[in-house]
Amino acid sequence: MTRYQHLAALLEQRIEQGLYRSGERLPSVRALSSEHGVSISTVQQAYNLLETRRLIMPQPRSGYFVAPRKAAPPIPALTRPVQRPVEITQWESVLELFNSCLDNSAFNFGGGTPDVNQSSVKPLWKLMSRFCQRQDERVLNYGNMYGASELREQVARLALDSGCQLTGDDIVITTGCQEALFVAVRAICESGDIVAVESPTFPGTLQLLRGLGIKVIEIPTCPISGISLDALKLALEQWPIKAVLLVPTCNNPLGFCMPDKYKQSLVMLAQQFDLAIIEDDAYGELVYDYPRPRTVKSFDDDGRVLLCSSFSKTIAPGLRVGWVAPGRYLERVLHMKYISTGYTVTHTQLAVAEFIAQGHYQPHLRRMRMQYKANLDVFTCHVREYFPCGICVSRPQGGFLMWIELPEHFDSLRLNREVKKAGIQIAAGSLFSAAGKYRNCIRLNYALPFTQETAQGLRLVGEAVAKMFNEHGADDCCVESPVGPGQNQVS
């Protein structure tokens, strides 16, 4: 941490502790300089940083003041989706999102892309380049349908961190986590089957199930502790559910980590109802507080959990390197992998295996976790500043995705159209529900380093929201409320 960052952290702490109060004038640059024995420019840099984070405000010719603070918005409440199997819709909205992403001018808060530009990823470039310079023949040939053995061994080693005892032979490499989920579902389900999911759920999963003719039952999900096991049990008693598919660690889009004991209970429930569990752990390594939580798979003693993951969120999505540890479904998963894409691209598999083997992966992960956590703080400050009151905001425990719940009748699809005019992309909440619920919610991506442009983009979104609020007279809900479960039920 540099001097100015250190000073900024100290000042922030004083503001948080109430030593400098909202609206109060802060010490002059000169005073701080002599108090802390640092240069004028160091103090100025510290103040600039705090200003970027909207904790303080400059007043021309008067110095800096503590910014007036709004209360932290509450966390969304337990979700309440429809409690019966439904057909999945929303493909058109997904397609619209993708097509508008094709416009490179868009400032993209909507996608699930990580930051791939940090220096800790640079060794990967070298490794990829080296395989080409050496003209490693494996890069051009089919390789092994299970995936490169070097990579499978590294994946098995990494899985130890989440409490899984795996070997390379337990793992099939896939074209990203999407293919891992696809072959996992195909290994278990047929058209007409019912699968239980968290609510809200990642659109890639919903569309996958839709494409396979599978119905989903969305289970109420707590934005802090994950899927409601009581609600799941009720659903299992009522419907012939084949599998439960979930993102229990650093959930997309809610950001929660399901507590270990709940994960264990989930496995017991699955055993009781003879259910398969498909666990999407794509964001699991990006948890802010290390060591990382255990996977559901780590509690599995009879091979019923299919653990799916990838390096798309942790290193880079363009590599298309994912994997599945399918337990007892290994052969069937292999069949499904063979028929869907045959083989996975070899070059990036070998490069990732070497990136891990050479010890670059863990430092890279540490860096990205720190960055995303820091981004979350800044991002939350700006959301608090720019968005009107009456919203609920998730408290992600990892990853780089934020879920914002707006009042019940808010139309995020319309918001999407509004902000798109300014070249901004958001993800409308309705994509995250089989039946198009959560239209009053949005998901924002905060992976990239926070810049003036980010602030500008967020301000525009916030203003568009406020404008739509005003039209409906919904801006009178700006009350200071303690942090806690929100009162706005997702209906």
Place this chain on the structure above:
Amino acid sequence: MTRYQHLAALLEQRIEQGLYRSGERLPSVRALSSEHGVSISTVQQAYNLLETRRLIMPQPRSGYFVAPRKAAPPIPALTRPVQRPVEITQWESVLELFNSCLDNSAFNFGGGTPDVNQSSVKPLWKLMSRFCQRQDERVLNYGNMYGASELREQVARLALDSGCQLTGDDIVITTGCQEALFVAVRAICESGDIVAVESPTFPGTLQLLRGLGIKVIEIPTCPISGISLDALKLALEQWPIKAVLLVPTCNNPLGFCMPDKYKQSLVMLAQQFDLAIIEDDAYGELVYDYPRPRTVKSFDDDGRVLLCSSFSKTIAPGLRVGWVAPGRYLERVLHMKYISTGYTVTHTQLAVAEFIAQGHYQPHLRRMRMQYKANLDVFTCHVREYFPCGICVSRPQGGFLMWIELPEHFDSLRLNREVKKAGIQIAAGSLFSAAGKYRNCIRLNYALPFTQETAQGLRLVGEAVAKMFNEHGADDCCVESPVGPGQNQVS
């Protein structure tokens, strides 16, 4: 063509024309040298080449003699598969083939891998390396779900050669041709549907259909002109067939090219029965006689043909770059692509696009076509030499795959086990039929340059076949017969 190749071609022509007869002594090296005004070593090289191709034999201290010739084995007859929809089996055999391919010591005649080691592919290494050295951010990011626009434009340009008027917007890039076929089938068919295929058919296709719960009806197929349109029409009149899936150009495994007029008639038949056509053109660019034949897609005027292809056979399979031009099914194909793998790896897409744009692709194709055609000649000579009589051999018009039909009760799965002991891999014919027919057939790959090792491997396969023949007293069928459709029906 170098001098010695020119001389060898001339001598071969004379042998073919009967100017030098079987067993006759050829002119001395010295005599040929002065006759053609070339050096002694040029003549020696020409003789060496002809010896490798088993057209001539050296006799110590007596010079070279025209090798005794067996008749060219006949071409297999029109296939006669079961004429009703069947469930697909054979996955276990496919899995066995893959698992034994994992043993790198195996001499692999069984796979569908092209030769990726020729110098004409070297610019691709440089391009791949350059994208990494420049740290082109596109390599790490998700990119475009349709595929890189640079590549789609190049694919559209290439498609002109096969008579297709396409633009980049008509094309979706996929993870190899396997994903192209997968999303094409998924766009049209559901579990329980019936699809018509050529017989024999590429195992990847059969297992794909099996994995999707689709039944196939195998249509009698001529090893010279392709699927029987009469038989297809009869099947269409009798069964509710949803689509026909075929490899009409440089067919895998039979090597035929369906004549243009048949392709046109096929489209008309599809229109009459409102049928979709899935055309696998993975080997189409590897036809020996250029310009290449038209695709079925080029006759399509109402968007019912889904043209699937890849650069796996023409450049390298490890790149995993394929594509589909899905006609009227574009949006549905895109949905299926999104759910199965999301995105295609960007790096190899960009490298292939640049490889084509810089003009490396056509010279590379020319080289590979020449190599495969030359390999076919040598390979056929050796098969003729080492295999017992009573076999039928395909006459591939492109690609690098040969189909050998052995007498009716021959067991190629047993042959597979026998030769595997010697580290040799072949593809048993039963993999190529939904119901496990063609157990008396094998498919051999002749992509790699012919070496002593290849000859040794082929000799071992031939000897194993002969040994199995002898056990069944089937080796008395060595009669000189004219080249033409074989008498051994595939039952």
